[in-house]
Amino acid sequence: MIEIKKQIADSLAEHLPAESENIENLLQIPPEPEMGDYALPCFVFAKKLKKSPAKIAEKLAENLSKPDGINEFHAEGPYLNISVDRPRMYSKLLGSIVKTGKEVFSNDSGKGKTVVIDYSSPNIAKHLAVHHLRSAIIGRSLYNIFQACGYHCIGINHLGDWGTSFGKLIAAFERYSDVSPQDADVSDLQNLYVRFSKESEENPELEDLGRRKFKELENGDPEATKLWKQFKKISIEEFKKIYELLGIEFDAYTPESFYLSLAEDLLNRLRAKDIAMESENAVIADLEEQDMPPLMLQKNDGTTLYATRDLCAAEYRWINYRFEHCIYVVGGEQKLHFRQLKTVLKKMGYDWSDRIEHIDFGLLKLRDPKTGKASVGSTRKGDMILLEDVLKNGIERAKEKLNENIEKLSDDADLDKLAARIGIGAVMFSDLAVKRNKDVVFDWDRMLDFHGDTGPYVQYAHARLCSILRKAGVDVRPNADCALLKLPEEWKLVRLIEIYPSRIMQAAEKREPSIIANYLLNLCKLFSSYYSLGMKEPEKRVICEDQHVLGARLMLVEATKNVIAHGLELLGMNAPERM
RNA sequence: GCGCCGGUAGCUCAGUGGACAGAGCAUCGGAUUUCUAAUCCGACGGUCGCAGGUUCGAGUCCUGCCCGGCGUGCCA
Numbered sequence: 063m064i065e066i067k068k069q070i071a072d073s074l075a076e077h078l079p080a081e082s083e084n085i086e087n088l089l090q091i092p093p094e095p096e097m098g099d100y101a102l103p104c105f106v107f108a109k110k111l112k113k114s115p116a117k118i119a120e121k122l123a124e125n126l127s128k129p130d131g132i133n134e135f136h137a138e139g140p141y142l143n144i145s146v147d148r149p150r151m152y153s154k155l156l157g158s159i160v161k162t163g164k165e166v167f168s169n170d171s172g173k174g175k176t177v178v179i180d181y182s183s184p185n186i187a188k189h190l191a192v193h194h195l196r197s198a199i200i201g202r203s204l205y206n207i208f209q210a211c212g213y214h215c216i217g218i219n220h221l222g223d224w225g226t227s228f229g230k231l232i233a234a235f236e237r238y239s240d241v242s243p244q245d246a247d248v249s250d251l252q253n254l255y256v257r258f259s260k261e262s263e264e265n266p267e268l269e270d271l272g273r274r275k276f277k278e279l280e281n282g283d284p285e286a287t288k289l290w291k292q293f294k295k296i297s298i299e300e301f302k303k304i305y306e307l308l309g310i311e312f313d314a315y316t317p318e319s320f321y322l323s324l325a326e327d328l329l330n331r332l333r334a335k336d337i338a339m340e341s342e343n344a345v346i347a348d349l350e351e352q353d354m355p356p357l358m359l360q361k362n363d364g365t366t367l368y369a370t371r372d373l374c375a376a377e378y379r380w381i382n383y384r385f386e387h388c389i390y391v392v393g394g395e396q397k398l399h400f401r402q403l404k405t406v407l408k409k410m411g412y413d414w415s416d417r418i419e420h421i422d423f424g425l426l427k428l429r430d431p432k433t434g435k436a437s438v439g440s441t442r443k444g445d446m447i448l449l450e451d452v453l454k455n456g457i458e459r460a461k462e463k464l465n466e467n468i469e470k471l472s473d474d475a476d477l478d479k480l481a482a483r484i485g486i487g488a489v490m491f492s493d494l495a496v497k498r499n500k501d502v503v504f505d506w507d508r509m510l511d512f513h514g515d516t517g518p519y520v521q522y523a524h525a526r527l528c529s530i531l532r533k534a535g536v537d538v539r540p541n542a543d544c545a546l547l548k549l550p551e552e553w554k555l556v557r558l559i560e561i562y563p564s565r566i567m568q569a570a571e572k573r574e575p576s577i578i579a580n581y582l583l584n585l586c587k588l589f590s591s592y593y594s595l596g597m598k599e600p601e602k603r604v605i606c607e608d609q610h611v612l613g614a615r616l617m618l619v620e621a622t623k624n625v626i627a628h629g630l631e632l633l634g635m636n637a638p639e640r641m
Numbered sequence: 642g643c644g645c646c647g648g649u650a651g652c653u654c655a656g657u658g659g660a661c662a663g664a665g666c667a668u669c670g671g672a673u674u675u676c677u678a679a680u681c682c683g684a685c686g687g688u689c690g691c692a693g694g695u696u697c698g699a700g701u702c703c704u705g706c707c708c709g710g711c712g713u714g715c716c717a
Contacts, residue, residue: 501646594681
């Protein structure tokens, strides 16, 4: 996409004690369009030039020669406001979007670099619940965002299929289950686990039994292994159904158990380097010098812990992918774990340990209807809201709405598919629109709302844009004249579209999909206002008498549509053409 | 106790150290012979947790405190 700011920054750099790139970052868009198209705040130069910001702005306005494409410099207090040749610059901008399509928004800042992203990574033998949503969709969205920045992405589902809890599950199965492993489903497994947890509260010996069973499993006991394999198979089958609904994919399913064979060698090396040592019959990595509690790597019964397997996984990923970034999309409650992990890797002498990044997010809490207090749901107690139920509810609600407006759809519309795109879109968007590290209290109504700042609102704007393009009945040409876009709303739209690529960069840098979601809301709000003008004043409609104005407006509509479609894609959502 | 995260309108949240702190929901009032009303327009609503400090300028940075959450060796 053409970069107007860059051009301006280049010409300003010759007259200021700063690099062009810094000036580009400094350039803003003035609050009112009458002030100009860009503004350079001059505060930062005051010290170096020993003049007041206002004076600097004034001097610059007087002395700068006007490069090609720039119409005017004028000082307004401490700001140097800049007006460009709007018709030329912005016709070019919109034209390039129409000509090239959505790819124009991508950049190549990550070209030749690999980013490994670990997301979703649920534990097996449990249903996916609402709180599993965040890692999955934030992770997948980051995958899409990095891809749009030219990175080679590896999406990994680091399935939680190993650990003491599976020893407990095996014990529970042997103790209570009346179904054969072949006939069991995830609900059976989860119920067994809950029952076992409850009983062990009164009968602590069961905890030991669970640990013993895990030891058997880790030692390769054939019976235990057979059960575990079956549990895993059942779980993955169910997970895949939900992933399909969510449109989430992975490049690799490499579960925790995959790294078990590497653990012994790792522990030996850690001991040899004096990073790991015996303590209370267990093996720990002491991190006191780093002001952290020790990281436990082997329990007193000789079995491994997730930290052990995570270290192996990190090494494995480095050897196989040579990543620029290795991102773990995991809840904030595991912050300490990842700090410890990085520190141990650093102690091992790996300079790539700096590339390990824990991208944390806030907890999802459930509100207790009685006390009104929000707290984290517990699988052990069985109080959780199934992800599938939430998605199904969303789909149902969308279907009702679609049936009300059935005449708006095409004859061959696939109602179920469309309802899924919208209903699930609502759920995903409600989560993606909030900044990662905020805790979220689950709320059916908010998650399934289709009005206001929601996913369906964005999708609806897209459908309207598509409708205009269909009804216009002419091709959108990339060479229309932007000078014909005279309404303030049109102008604001152009300016908002202009900054879209920079939002993608920001979203990638901050690992923050909500930047895209909030940007889309602003864009759609603006478009909807613009669109509504045409209700009372037909001459303000896109499809209008004047063919030249029509051409310019269609270019704007097409560009807006492309931005929305692209943005929704980055969020992992669909952009229906009718709804 | 210590560490980390959060505290902005009644509720849910935006807000690269910069021009007047913004949305959505809720409430109230308006707009539909439509380029799709899943929409739009208006009204109402603020000690940006508190107190200092840095700065030409602080919701944003620093320090202390208050409130809430999470974590803190045999779970993941």
